[in-house]
Amino acid sequence: MNARTLRRPLLRLSIPAAALLAVWAPPAAQASCGAASCNLLNDRFALGTWDRLGWSVDLRYESLTQDRLREGTHAISADDLPEDEEAVERHTRNQTLVTTLDYAVSPQWSFALRVPTLHRDHAHDLIDEDTGALGAHEQWRFSRVGDVQALVRWQAPAAPQSDVGWALAGGLKLATGSHSVANGDGSVAERALQPGTGTTDLIVGASARWVLGLADALTLQATATHALAERAGYRPGNRVDLSAGWSHAMSPVWSLMLQANYSQRARDSGEEAEPELSGSRTLNLSPGVSVAAGHDDLVYAVVQAPVYQQVNGIQLVPRYSLAFGWTHSF
Template sequence: MNPTWQTGLALPLLLLPMAAAASCGSAFCTINTDWDTQTPWQDNATRLDLHMEMIHQNQLRSGTDKTTAAGVTGEHDEIKTLNRNMVASVSHAFSSSLGVTLQAPLVSRDHSHVFNGVGGPEPESWNFTRLGDVRVLAHLRLDDAQSAHGQAYGLIGGVKLPTGSTKVRNADGELAERSLQPGSGSTDVIAGGFVSGHLAQTGWHTQMNWQHAVSERQDYQPGDHVSLDAGVTYPLGTVHALAQINLLWRGHDSGRNAEPADSGGKYAYFSPGLAMPVGHNAQVYGLVQLPLYQNVNGTQLTADWAATLGLTMHF
C-alpha cells in the first residue's frame, strides 16, 4: 500500500464520531476515518484533517419501519434536520507508540418541526452554526511498532468535553430541545481498541469504541453508545478504493429534559468511498454512508444517506 496514502489519511480522527439518536435528528456521521493504525508512526509527526459531514434527516421512522407524523395535540411532529458539520482535527505522534488528537466540530444545523397546538399546527424552526463538543483522545499501540509485518493493535482512550452550547434559541426565543443543541452538556469518557493489517495489496482495519457520560447538565444525560467498524482499502493506481461496515448501538437518553422513549437504537451502515493524493503530503477523500439497518426507539428522524468529504495533510 502507498505510504503516502497510509500516513496522509491516517490520523484525522482518533475518536468516536456521534450518530443520529434524538427524535429531532441530532447527528454526526459514524464513518471511521482513523486509518493511522495501518502504518508505524513517525516521532514528532503532526497531521491536520479538515472534513465536512452532511446528513439530511427527513424520514420519520418507528422501529425499523418508515412512518408519518401522528398529529397529536400538545405534541410536536418532526419534519427535518439538515446537519452540515465541519470537523477539524490536529494529531501529534509523540513516539512510535503514542499519538494524541484534539478534535473540534463546528455544528451547522437547520431543524424544523410542527407543534400541534389547540388552535392548529404551529411551525417552529432553528438554524444555527456553533462550536460543538471538543474531544481529546490518546491512541496507544501495543504491538512492536518497528516490525515489518504490517499489523498493528492497541487501545484508544479519551474524553469529550462540554464545550458546545446547550442554550441555543430560535428567532422567536424558543429554546431548542437538548438533543438538538450543538453540545450535550455532559463530560464523556471514551474507550476502545483497534486491530489492523494487510492481506496482499488490501489494507484492513477494525475498531471498537464505547462512550459514556459521567456528568450531566440541566437534567439531561445522553445515552451510552458502542460502535464497531470494519474497513478495507485497495489501490486502483493512484486512487484508493475505500469500504466500511459501521455498526452502532445507542442507549436511551435520560433526565427530565431528555426524550428517553424517542432516543437510541441500533444501526448498520455500508460506507464506500475513494481517496486520492494531492501533492506529496496531502490526500482528499470522500465517502457515502448508506443505511443497511435502522431500528430506532420510539419515533425518530433518520436519513437515507450521509456523506463525508475531507482533506488530510501531514508535516
C-alpha cells in the first residue's frame, strides 16, 4: 500500500469542503441597483468524486443584501450624492435557491445544469430635479427563474502516484430569465436588476487541485465569461474570476474551508445599459464548514465577506452574504 492509498480515506472526506472552493460559474454582476449572488459552487472535480459515475444534486440557498453606497473604493452616504443624481438607491435584497444537477458519464466527463430561482426586493427614492428633495419611492419585488447554465467539464486522467489534478470546463449561460419585469406601477426595472440579462454568455475555465498531506487540499481556478451578442439594447460586461481555496478535514465527519475570490467585471454596454454605473473589482474571503451526513450527503454553511470593493460610479454593495446548502449523490 503506497502513501497515496493511505491518505485517500481522509482525503475523500476533506474534499467535500473543497467543493465549495471551485468557482467556474461566476456570480451575477454588481450594478448600480445591486443585483448579485454568491460565487460558490460544488462540482465533482473539487469534490474529488470524478470517478464516481452517476447523478448528484446540490441545493444552495443564498442570502445577500446590498445596502451600502460606494463610490470607487469609499463608502458614502445619501448626503454625499452629487447634485445631478436622479435617485437614492436604498437596498437590493437577494434571496436565491440555486439547483445544480450533475451527471458524470465517465471518470473524465461530466455535465451539469444549474437553475437559479430568485426573490429580489429593490427600492430607491427619486430626487426632484428642481428642488433636490426626495420624491417618489419606487420598489420592485419579484420571484422568478433566472438564467440557466448548461456546463460540461473534462477531468484529466490521474497520473499514477500523483497528488495533483486538473480540469477544463465550459458552457453557456442561457437567456432564460426575464429582462422586462415591471413593478405595480408599470415601471420596468433597469436591466442590471432584472432576473436575466437577455443574453447568451460563453463560460470557459480551468482549475487545478493539490492534495496536501492526509487531510488538506488546495484548489485554484480561473474563469472568463463573455456575452456573445447584445440583446434588446443591453450587453453585460466581460468578467474574469480568480479563486484560491483550502480545505481541512477535522474528522471523518466535518471539515473547515476557506476561499479567496477575486472578480473583475467590465462596464455594461448598449442603449439600455448604464456603463458609468457598472463594472467592479472585488476580493472576498469565505470561511465555512461542511458536515458529511452519511456516505452520499453533505451539508454546508459559508459566510462571504468583502475585503476589497472598487466600483465604477456609485453602486450598492453588500456587507456580507450567507450560503447554506445540501449535496446528495445518487
